[in-house]
Structure formats: structure tokens, C-alpha cells
Amino acid sequence: MPETESGGNRTREAILSIRNIRHSYKTRKGGELEVIRDLSLDVEYGEFLGIVGSSGSGKTTLLKILAGLVKPDSGTVLYKNKPLDGPTPAISLVFQLPALFPWLTVLENVMLALRSFDNMTQEEKIARSRTFLDIVGLSGFESAYPGELSGGMKQRTVLARALVTNPDVLLMDEPFSSVDPLTAVSLRREVDMMRVSETIPPSSVVLVSHNVEEIVELSDRVIVLTSRPARIAGELRISMERPRDRRSADFYDYVDKIFTLMS
Amino acid sequence: MELGETLIISAAAIGASWLRMGIALFISTIFSLVVGILAGTNRKAERIIIPLLDILQSIPILGFFPLALYGFYTLVPFLGAEIAAIFLIFTSQAWNMTFAVYESVRVIGSELLESAKSLRLKTLDKIRYIYVPASTPRLFQNLQPSWSNGIFFLIGSEILSFGIAEVKLFGLGSVISEFVENGDSQAILMLLSMLIITATATNFLVFTPLSGLTERRRAKMPQQGGTASPGSGGISGRIPLRPSMQGIFKIPHPNIELHKAIAGITRRVSGHWSLLRGIVFFALTAFISVAIISRTADIGRVFNDLTAALIEIGPLNLAMATLYSLMRVAIGVATSIAWSLPVALLIFRSRRASAVVTTAFQVIASIPFTILYPIISSMLPSTDELRALILVLMATQWYVFFQVLGGLRNIPPEEMEIAAMYRLSYFDRLRYLYLWRVLPALVTGCVVAAGGAWNALVIAERIVLGNITEEVSAPGLGKLLSIVVESGDLASTVLIILVMSAVIVGLNRGLWKRLYDLVVSKLRTEEEREHGYA
Numbered sequence: 042m043p044e045t046e047s048g049g050n051r052t053r054e055a056i057l058s059i060r061n062i063r064h065s066y067k068t069r070k071g072g073e074l075e076v077i078r079d080l081s082l083d084v085e086y087g088e089f090l091g092i093v094g095s096s097g098s099g100k101t102t103l104l105k106i107l108a109g110l111v112k113p114d115s116g117t118v119l120y121k122n123k124p125l126d127g128p129t130p131a132i133s134l135v136f137q138l139p140a141l142f143p144w145l146t147v148l149e150n151v152m153l154a155l156r157s158f159d160n161m162t163q164e165e166k167i168a169r170s171r172t173f174l175d176i177v178g179l180s181g182f183e184s185a186y187p188g189e190l191s192g193g194m195k196q197r198t199v200l201a202r203a204l205v206t207n208p209d210v211l212l213m214d215e216p217f218s219s220v221d222p223l224t225a226v227s228l229r230r231e232v233d234m235m236r237v238s239e240t241i242p243p244s245s246v247v248l249v250s251h252n253v254e255e256i257v258e259l260s261d262r263v264i265v266l267t268s269r270p271a272r273i274a275g276e277l278r279i280s281m282e283r284p285r286d287r288r289s290a291d292f293y294d295y296v297d298k299i300f301t302l303m304s
Numbered sequence: 305m306e307l308g309e310t311l312i313i314s315a316a317a318i319g320a321s322w323l324r325m326g327i328a329l330f331i332s333t334i335f336s337l338v339v340g341i342l343a344g345t346n347r348k349a350e351r352i353i354i355p356l357l358d359i360l361q362s363i364p365i366l367g368f369f370p371l372a373l374y375g376f377y378t379l380v381p382f383l384g385a386e387i388a389a390i391f392l393i394f395t396s397q398a399w400n401m402t403f404a405v406y407e408s409v410r411v412i413g414s415e416l417l418e419s420a421k422s423l424r425l426k427t428l429d430k431i432r433y434i435y436v437p438a439s440t441p442r443l444f445q446n447l448q449p450s451w452s453n454g455i456f457f458l459i460g461s462e463i464l465s466f467g468i469a470e471v472k473l474f475g476l477g478s479v480i481s482e483f484v485e486n487g488d489s490q491a492i493l494m495l496l497s498m499l500i501i502t503a504t505a506t507n508f509l510v511f512t513p514l515s516g517l518t519e520r521r522r523a524k525m526p527q528q529g530g531t532a533s534p535g536s537g538g539i540s541g542r543i544p545l546r547p548s549m550q551g552i553f554k555i556p557h558p559n560i561e562l563h564k565a566i567a568g569i570t571r572r573v574s575g576h577w578s579l580l581r582g583i584v585f586f587a588l589t590a591f592i593s594v595a596i597i598s599r600t601a602d603i604g605r606v607f608n609d610l611t612a613a614l615i616e617i618g619p620l621n622l623a624m625a626t627l628y629s630l631m632r633v634a635i636g637v638a639t640s641i642a643w644s645l646p647v648a649l650l651i652f653r654s655r656r657a658s659a660v661v662t663t664a665f666q667v668i669a670s671i672p673f674t675i676l677y678p679i680i681s682s683m684l685p686s687t688d689e690l691r692a693l694i695l696v697l698m699a700t701q702w703y704v705f706f707q708v709l710g711g712l713r714n715i716p717p718e719e720m721e722i723a724a725m726y727r728l729s730y731f732d733r734l735r736y737l738y739l740w741r742v743l744p745a746l747v748t749g750c751v752v753a754a755g756g757a758w759n760a761l762v763i764a765e766r767i768v769l770g771n772i773t774e775e776v777s778a779p780g781l782g783k784l785l786s787i788v789v790e791s792g793d794l795a796s797t798v799l800i801i802l803v804m805s806a807v808i809v810g811l812n813r814g815l816w817k818r819l820y821d822l823v824v825s826k827l828r829t830e831e832e833r834e835h836g837y838a
Contacts, residue, residue, distance in 0.1 A: 108721075110725065128721070128725040130725065130727060133725065134725060136718045140718035140719055142740070143826070144826050144827060153728070153736060156726060156729070156732050157726060157728065157729070
């Protein structure tokens, strides 16, 4: 049976954590729109963390804060116990829509992530990029342009680009919502399999979604956010065998629990 | 002259000119709505109107001179001069607005039109509740550029002379040329400062609120991150450079919206056929206008007149003039790019800097530089080509700059974030992101700028202000046109307009459209639908 985490009764080491984050956007009328209020959470070493919340609950903003792309109004972001002062290749973010540069080939798009890696030769970069394209099942498409790929293949390319830097943390912002349901199933399965493999980074994955089934299928731990401004409504640890059967009673149990926390 | 008197005359002159411009803009608005909606909803009308618009926008304003004078001045002697001036201002304002309306109507989602059908909306209701509201955001955004364009050609519109027919209307142009002739520098200064204040005030009190009217409909959720959210928040950031209706209609990519009005017309018309059609149309119009104005039905005589004009000017002269003018346009566009690109790259990351620079440039752009020409020429007495270049730049560079800045500011935030995430160096960002994203906007800016440059050449190569005549010593089409217009030589005027328009249309088709298609095909991520156009 699943158990609701009461929190604080055990200590696991955090690779990435945020403390007392507050963030708001300015509206066009000069007002302020508070999207995150006093939020603290840890991403633990080696875990798959699911963050679920209704649309517009500041999930994407939270993810960008974790990636160092957005500086919160107040609060701290710690990566390996040191303040995170900006984006780093060690924390890779996969966007909701596959953001690829249309004027670069698939291989060049992946290699772009290695541009700042000065200690690698061009040949090494090519070889490494090819390896990751192979892992996501895109070998043979190296010289294709993004415009020639299907939605699923684009998202695979993005995945390869996100992994090629050997990140410690992979952040994913509803990566399966932009592809058709069938492709989403196989993409989810691959992400799940990837976690099992020892050779493939990353150590930790954070998946943000409003799709509760998807979160339950993939996560070790789930954090439920309230709607705007985002705060933590509850936390849940999921202990089920992988790959998880979406039709099992346990699965529904978890889904129900999350829905209860969300409402 | 007394200070008070100068003040009153200056204010009255500005008032008179502003009134003319206002009336012309009002007529342009009505015209653009009627013609734009017609072209956007009716296939047959579209086939005629769009190529026609393309040709009309390529005819320099002086090209409408004979028509304005004979059509209005000679036929309606009483109010004819006023009507002719307003008509000329109208020709410098209407085309981009019409195209904005047309394109807005075209991108209305088919769901919306189908619901209108199932609601059994009458045509009038459809116009009122769908077509007009759909057009207003871009129409309002085009008002300000149209106004600026009108100001640039204001003087040419108020002082008309075609052979013996001469019109000099009370307004900015006539008053300032009088001041210049009297050498009254104090009066010039006063008029200029009043003009700048009025132009700036008009911008902020009329056009900014106007384009802000539809702001709420364009508003989106606050952009994530804020690294590169499109649309600067400043007083003016909203004028011509932002994607307008993303909220309402599905537009695949902000850059698609950047195809600005005039460049858009070029895009709609395809290839050689339209080139041929354009030339046929020109020739026909030339014939008819010569026939009408010289009141003859004898086609042979018209043809003889035109060939006589060609022989008189000399084909070689004409070719040399074209070549020189082409070079001036090329230098004007190249100079515009040369400063616009670095400046835009420097400021686009900062919302505030973008807003401040945009506002400043809008103020400068709203000053009718044609009026400053006598002053510029007194400061630069022996460098006629530099003077011409300055005038050409005044008519071109803003288009390039605003387009480039808009293109950079519309870079999808995700792409900026990817660049940040993978710590791309500035050079890498330039090479892999900025230059690529700015290309379509740059080409669009160049198309519009080149069009503007050709128009400006007519004034830049030779300007007549009262008794002052300033001209470049080297040949030029604009100079030639200005001379024959002044002497009232109808056949030669028509002939030169024919050549000039043919060059402009030829460049649009042969160079700009190809370049544009090439760039856009490179940037395409999906098989984009031409909104409902297929």
C-alpha cells in the first residue's frame, strides 16, 4: 500500500534544492501576479521526481528556476549545496515544445550542447553526439533537418541534446504533451528504461506535468502543487515495480491520492 | 518678421498640414477597410486587388502627380488643389494599411468563419463583428508608419507644379520655403521646434493610445522567464514591431507576423507571370493616362508621343540615370543595415533599452526631414551626393532598424534559454541563433526600405522648395522625373514613371521575393500552412 509521506522522518541527500522561493510576474497593467509563494523542495540523488499541478500553477516557472534560467524574486537555489548562479550544462531542461534550431541538422543541434566543452575535440563531440542519437533511436537521421522530422523524433533529438552534456539533473517540462498519444507511450517507456541503465545519465530526473497518470507511471516521488500561487499541497512516494501497469489497482490508488491532494 | 507673427503663421501652417494629413489618413482608413476586406473575403476581387496594390505601392508619389492635377485640379478648379494634395498624401499612406487589413482578414481561423456561418450572421454583421475587429490591431499599428510616410511626402504634395499648372497650398512646405527664401533663421528654428513638438505629441497622444486600444486583445499570459519575451513594455515598444494577434488567431511563429505589409504584398504575388502582368498593366495605364490627360482617343498618337519622349531623353541617358539611382538605393539600404544590425544586437536583450531607443527613433522618424533639406544643404554645400544619401536614409533606415529589432526581440524564449543553458559564447549565439532569426526581418526591412528609398529618390535627387532648387550633379531617375514634372512634359513623365516602377517591381520579384523565400524555407520547422490560403 502506498503511504503518504509525512516528511522529515528521514534524510536523503539533495542534489538540487530550492529554499523559500517566491516569484511573481508583472502584469501589463502594472500589477503583480504571484506565481510561486514560499516554496521549498529537494531533488534527491538518483530519484525520479514528479511535480504535478493544474495548468497555470507555475510549474514551468519552477522548472526554469531549478534550471537557473529564471532568477526568483527571493529564496535560494542550491546545486550540490552551492548556490546556483545561472544556467549550466549540468542541469539540462527539455521544453514542452521541441525547441530545435531549424537551420541546423539533427547532429549539429545535439553538438550545439557541447560547444562550451573546450576540453573535447571536434571528433569526440561528433562521436558522443552520435552515441546519444543512437540511444534515442535516431541513428541514420544525423543529417536531417528538424523540419523533416516528426514530432516524436524532434522530441527524441531534444532528449539526445539534453543528455549529451552528461547532466546530473534532467528537467522535463511536459515533454510528452506535444506529441501524439501513441508516440508519447513509447517515449515514456524509453525514458523509463533509460533510468534503469547505469551508463546513461542523469542521476536525477524532474518531470513536470498536469497528467497525473504519466506522473504516477514514471515517478519515485510526487510533489503536488496548489494552483497559483504555487505551494506544496502534498507529497507522495510511489513504490511500484517498473514498468508500471496503468490498469493495476495500486496505480489507481496512487492516481486517486494525487487527485485528492490536487483538489 | 515679428516673433508673434512667426508663431501664429507657424502654428497655422502646422495646423493646415495636419488637417490635410488627418483627412488623408481618415480616407486611407476607410479605403483600407473596404478594399482590404473585399480582397480578403472575395477570391475574384483578391486576384485583381493584390497585384494592383503591389504595383500601386511601387509607383513613386510623384507618379500620381499628373493624375492628381488633371483629375482634381483641372476638373474641380474651386477645391481641386486641396483635393489633389490630399489625394497625394493618401497615396503615400493607404497601401500598407490596406494590406494589413487584407492579411488580418485572411488569417481569421476557419473555425470562426464556420461558426459565423452556423450562426447565420449576415454579411454586414460579419463585417462588424468579425472582419473589422480582426483587422483593427494591425490597422492601428500601421497608422503611425503611414502617418510618418505621409509627413515625408507632405511638402511634395502641397507644392505642386506641372508645367504651367502650379499649386501652392498654405501649409508647412510653403511656409518653410518662404522662411528659407527670406533667410530668416530664427523663424525656421521656431517652426522646426514647433513641428518636432507637434509630431512627437501626435505620436504619443494619438497613435500610441490608438495602437494600445487593441493591446488587451493581444495580451498573453506573462512570458516565462523574461529573457526574451516579445514586446517591450515601454511607451512605444508596441508600435510596428510586435506580433499582433497571437492570442486570437493561431500564428505558427512570431516571425510569420513580421512579414510587414508592403513586403507581404510582394510575397503574395508570384514570379514571372506577375512581372509580365505588371509590365502590361503599366504600359496600359501609361497609355490610358496619356490619352485621357491629352484628351485624345488616338492610340497611335499616344504611342508616338511616348516614343518621341524616349528618343528625346535618350535610352542611354535613361539607362545611366537608372543605374545611378539603383546605386543610391543600394548604398542607402546597405548603410541602413550597417548601423541597424549592430545597434539592434546591442539593445535587444534589454526591454528598457529597446523601448527607449525605439521611442527616440520614432520621434526622429516623425520629423519631416524633407523640410530640413535647405538647412542640410547649407551645412553641406559641396557634397550633393552625401545630401541625397542623408535624405534617402531618412526614408529608409527606420524600416530596417525596427524590423531587425522586432526580429531579434521575437526570438522564441526557449531558443535564448537553450543558448544560455549550453553556455554558448556571444560569437556562437550570433552565428547559431541571432543572425538566423534576424534574417527574415532583415529581408523584409530591406524590401520596405528599398521601396521607400526609390520613393525618396524623387525628392533626394532633386528638390524644389519655392524658388530653391537643390539637385545632385550626377544623373538619376528621380532627378529626371522631377525635371520633366516641373516642365509639364506629360509623355516623358509617364515614360520615366514606367521605367522606375518597372525597376522597382522587377527588383521585388527578381531579388527580394527570392531572397525571402530562400530564408523562410531555411527557418521552417514544420510544413507550415499558408493560413487558409491553400
